[in-house]
């Protein structure tokens with residue numbers, strides 16, 4: 100027998116995955132570090148050169164450790180990240196952690212709602228398209244999927260803004276809230292939506308949701324296209340699977356065959372892909388935030404890139420990369436929970 | 444033909460055609476036979492002769508667009524319309540199917556127990572888990588699967604065990620008729636013997652009739668009561684298995700038996716050529732391009748089914764009826780035969 104299901108193999112698998120975080124994060128940190136150093140010129144003169152006297156520049160270099168040997172810088176960077184110290188920006192000498200604290204909430208709100216939207220729209224559409232293959236519904240859904248995936252975020256964003264400008268004039272097109280909301284809602288979690296809910300301020304919640312809708316739709320559509328395509332392909336495959344035919348041969352009603360054999364099994368690869376989509380989600384978030392002046396990390400990232408602030412860019416990118424790693428490991432574990440074959 | 448009253452299954456002039464770009468592929472083209480309770484009928488023939496199509500046709504498991512015609516009577520009642528709810532209700536409860544590839548026939552995300560629960564509840568909604576378990580463990584015991592494995596996942600079983608699992612699943616509701624389509628082809632020889640023994644013993648425990656599709660004549664002689672030989676969509680010979688093996692009456696059966704026996708004796712002997720294109724089959728007897736005894740009449744007129752000695756039924760002009768052979772029709776069809784052999788070279 101091919102069985103080797105030792106008791107507790109699932110916990111062991113989970114521990115293995117969790118341990119894998121260490122080399123993966125280390126690898127990514129090294130990559131980010133090297134990429135940042137490959138760029139020509141030194142970061143300080145690139146960002147604030149010409150605006151500060153030479154002595155001040157040198158002082159900045161010294162403070163950033165740029166005069167240290169490379170290996171020392173590498174060590175400082177790694178140990179800094181370990182203690183959750185991502186360094187300070189060059190331009191305004193702000194701790195990256197503070198930027199993350201102040202702007203991370205907005206990015207989190209945007210990405211999670213976009214992901215939820217993409218799932219809620221993409222999965223059912225993909226299932227329908229796969230189930231009713233080659234019907235007009237399938238055709239329409241496929242075109243929708245291709246267009247939303249292929250359209251650049253800037254373009255979709257602009258289109259959505261124009262639409263709302265003309266049809267629902269007065270609908271907020273930029274920012275995360277009106278200034279009033281920002282002033283009245285007490286900051287607790289740095290996630291404005293959550294703070295507004297905690298404060299029990301219904302008007303503020305509605306205000307944030309209204310602001311959130313357009314960027315979330317824009318980013319959600321981008322990811323949604325992938326979910327549609329992927330779900331559809333997997334449903335087509337599972338509908339052809341031998342076990343689906345075998346289930347029919349046992350007289351299982353067609354609705355149940357489709358639901359608990361075809362759809363359920365098609366979800367396994369889709370969940371795997373959700374993990375891979377996080378990278379796309381974050382890069383899409385950068386562009387979406389820019390388009391909608393959404394006060395998140397992506398917006399900050401673009402600002403700092405414009406200012407050629409290597410330290411800030413390095414810090415934010417590191418954070419993004421670590422998030423991607425963590426989520427992909429999390430997805431591995433989720434897959435192991437739904438697919439018994441994984442536990443070896 | 445035997446009396447229909449006591450038969451589980453009675454098939455008359457069944458046709459199953461597939462639509463292809465070139466026209467209809469007549470995979471099953473006028474098949475008739477009867478099956479008694481507990482009887483095992485072997486179905487043999489080269490691949491591409493329509494065996495699988497016949498088996499699936501009987502269960503109503505054909506791809507969309509397949510054309511089905513003919514009369515099938517099951518337990519004395521006509522079979523319901525193909526896509527109907529009634530047909531669905533029969534599948535699993537009264538009609539079962541065992542497939543060729545056991546490795547892929549169980550849903551990898553579902554426990555064995557869930558397969559049983561789903562199957563039983565599809566036909567008896569609301570049955571308790573405990574009762575399903577009871578029924579399942581009973582069949583699993585006959586299949587030699589220990590009760591401790593009831594909640595395992597499919598990937599935890601070997602190929603042979605998975606095939607026994609699918610057999611158990613097919614049997615849990617005690618269907619009256621099961622199609623087993625080459626159930627051992629994907630398994631190794633030792634496991635094959637095991638599975639065949641289980642199938643041959645089915646009637647003792649379950650009183651199930653079986654259509655056992657195989658290209659292995661050894662399996663037929665071991666497990667089957669009767670055998671049907673299929674060629675190009677038709678049953679060309681059918682009869683008691685031992686009788687047919689002892690004195691095959693149709694040239695195709697003779698060639699089929701010769702090619703198997705010689706495998707163990709002289710080595711290479713095979714039927715020259717291959718089964719015909721079912722979109723555009725040869726006129727007359729479909730075997731005539733490959734038949735060593737082909738006569739003129741064979742190339743133009745289809746032979747009629749005839750009952751010969753010992754209850755065998757054969758479709759071949761060699762057995763008459765003389766009255767229907769036109770003058771000169773009995774002349775050998777030499778030229779044709781040499782040509783087709785040369786084609787193969």
Ligand SMILES: Nc1ncnc2c1ncn2[C@@H]1O[C@H](COP(=O)(O)OP(=O)(O)O)[C@@H](O)[C@H]1O
Nearest residue numbers: 461468470489490491492493494495496506721
């Ligand atoms: N889904 C299908 N569509 C079109 N032709 C088919 C299909 N399935 C089988 N056929 C054709 O029907 C004929 C009989 O096939 P099959 O029943 O699988 O034979 P066997 O089981 O004896 O090998 C073959 O010529 C095959 O190409």
Ligand code: SF4
Nearest residue numbers: 728731734741759760
């Ligand atoms: S009918 Fe003619 S061709 Fe066909 S099997 Fe008999 S002898 Fe051969």
Ligand SMILES: [Mg+2]
Nearest residue numbers: 491494495496
């Ligand atoms: Mg077959």
